[in-house]
Amino acid sequence: MTRKALFPLALALVLAAAMFVTLTTGFALAKTSDPAANAGAEAAAATLEYTLLTGGDTGQLVFVGVGGDIDGVINPTLTANPGDVVKITMINGDGMLHDVVIDEFDARTEQIADVDAQDSITFTVDEVGEYVYYCSVPGHRQAGMWGKLIVGTPTGDSATGADIVRNPADVPAPVGDREPQTVRVDLVAEEVIGQLADGTTMTYFTFNGQVPGPMLRVRVGDTVEIHLSNETSSQFPHSIDFHAATGPGGGAVYSNINPGETAVFSFKTLAPGLFVYHCATPSVAHHIASGMYGMILVEPEGGLDPVDREFYVMQGEIYTEEPYGTQGFVHFDHDKMLAEAPEYFVFNGAAAGLTADDTALHAAVGETVRIFFGVGGPNFTSSFHVIGEIMDRVYDQASLTSAPLTDVQTTLVPPGGATMVEFSLDVPGRFILVDHALSRLERGLVGYLMVDGDPDPAIFGGELTEGSGH
Numbered sequence: 460m461t462r463k464a465l466f467p468l469a470l471a472l473v474l475a476a477a478m479f480v481t482l483t484t485g486f487a488l489a490k491t492s493d494p495a496a497n498a499g500a501e502a503a504a505a506t507l508e509y510t511l512l513t514g515g516d517t518g519q520l521v522f523v524g525v526g527g528d529i530d531g532v533i534n535p536t537l538t539a540n541p542g543d544v545v546k547i548t549m550i551n552g553d554g555m556l557h558d559v560v561i562d563e564f565d566a567r568t569e570q571i572a573d574v575d576a577q578d579s580i581t582f583t584v585d586e587v588g589e590y591v592y593y594c595s596v597p598g599h600r601q602a603g604m605w606g607k608l609i610v611g612t613p614t615g616d617s618a619t620g621a622d623i624v625r626n627p628a629d630v631p632a633p634v635g636d637r638e639p640q641t642v643r644v645d646l647v648a649e650e651v652i653g654q655l656a657d658g659t660t661m662t663y664f665t666f667n668g669q670v671p672g673p674m675l676r677v678r679v680g681d682t683v684e685i686h687l688s689n690e691t692s693s694q695f696p697h698s699i700d701f702h703a704a705t706g707p708g709g710g711a712v713y714s715n716i717n718p719g720e721t722a723v724f725s726f727k728t729l730a731p732g733l734f735v736y737h738c739a740t741p742s743v744a745h746h747i748a749s750g751m752y753g754m755i756l757v758e759p760e761g762g763l764d765p766v767d768r769e770f771y772v773m774q775g776e777i778y779t780e781e782p783y784g785t786q787g788f789v790h791f792d793h794d795k796m797l798a799e800a801p802e803y804f805v806f807n808g809a810a811a812g813l814t815a816d817d818t819a820l821h822a823a824v825g826e827t828v829r830i831f832f833g834v835g836g837p838n839f840t841s842s843f844h845v846i847g848e849i850m851d852r853v854y855d856q857a858s859l860t861s862a863p864l865t866d867v868q869t870t871l872v873p874p875g876g877a878t879m880v881e882f883s884l885d886v887p888g889r890f891i892l893v894d895h896a897l898s899r900l901e902r903g904l905v906g907y908l909m910v911d912g913d914p915d916p917a918i919f920g921g922e923l924t925e926g927s928g929h
């Protein structure tokens with residue numbers, strides 16, 4: 460910072476200090492003349508004090524507890540009971556600019572850059588809950604300068620919710636060779652508290668309780684009759700837009716319904732393909748980010764060529780107030796959604812959702828695999844890739860009436876779009892589904908395809924090395 464810039468800052472600090480003195484003086488005067496205010500002043504004496512040192516000898520952007528139970532603890536969890544007056548003192552331990560902020564209590568220290576300088580915040584906590592204290596200097600919270608203040612009975616660090624991950628093998632049987640007919644589909648808009656990650660839950664909006672919603676499978680020329688209900692326990696209206704439908708809103712104009720209501724409409728499938736469906740109730744991006752998307756496969760006349768295994772995988776982003784990895788219940792963040800700055804990227808609704816043994820994709824050497832892959836989004840295009848495989852056929856943009864691309868490494872799938880890919884399995888092992896924008900891997904976007912069978916050193920041989928990720 461230049462000297463020119465420093466001067467106004469110093470002036471602002473002096474002014475702020477002057478205002479502070481004025482306010483405190485005002486309070487002190489009231490205290491002597493008014494017994495009620497006097498009682499308030501007594502209550503304002505801190506009943507709980509915590510001290511946080513910035514950085515300390517850790518060399519990291521963190522807070523280190525000083526004294527008591529939190530002594531030496533990095534980003535200690537502070538606890539209090541409703542009614543406590545909490546005083547948090549920040550001591551600068553690293554000579555970098557920092558503060559301590561807790562938004563819910565409108566509490567913020569001055570920003571301090573001098574080693575050993577300190578400032579305090581004092582506030583009353585009334586409501587049971589989990590709050591976050593953090594440094595508001597740009598980038599510092601993201602780098603790790605935050606911790607929790609838990610008021611009342613701690614609910615425990617971790618939270619458990621409903622299992623919302625749809626098993627990727629949950630694919631309807633092929634339609635095969637039949638005449639067009641009317642197909643009835645029942646869908647229920649359900650809002651559930653689901654498991655986002657290990658120890659972390661959030662409120663999901665779903666079709667039929669899982670993410671993605673059920674895969675639907677019809678043939679071209681079928682009439683699809685949709686019965687969409689919105690559960691009475693829902694907080695929001697919901698609707699559905701089928702990209703496979705031809706008509707305004709893809710059906711959303713017929714289906715925006717309040718909790719407890721049911722809508723019925725139908726559409727004829729005019730073209731084959733793999734199509735996304737999603738809730739179209741404003742804020743649409745909020746409803747999609749909360750899990751309201753799925754796909755319908757409209758088979759061409761005569762059906763698709765048979766394969767040994769079919770899988771159903773969709774990608775989405777999740778925008779939470781709390782940083783990636785926070786334990787407990789986390790909250791949707793509208794501002795981060797508008798900024799397109801998600802905390803999580805997910806396959807089938809949850810961080811690392813397709814890596815557990817019972818949710819991974821399973822197949823065997825010699826088999827052919829078909830993946831119906833779509834992006835709910837709402838915002839990010841996927842560079843879909845399977846680590847260790849070459850996709851023999853990619854039905855680009857999920858067009859089933861064009862010849863497929865052959866021998867593809869990575870394929871682009873836009874939000875509200877899909878692809879159908881096929882490959883045969885030559886060797887066993889763990890193959891990893893990713894978006895090749897690999898930062899997203901570190902935010903939860905990963906799935907496993909586990910392949911059983913005998914190795915074939917002529918195709919893939921050598922000695923496994925440490926850290927091979929095998």
Ligand code: CU
Pocket residue numbers: 648664695696697698738739740746751
């Ligand atoms: Cu919705």
Ligand code: CU
Pocket residue numbers: 700702737875
């Ligand atoms: Cu759409």
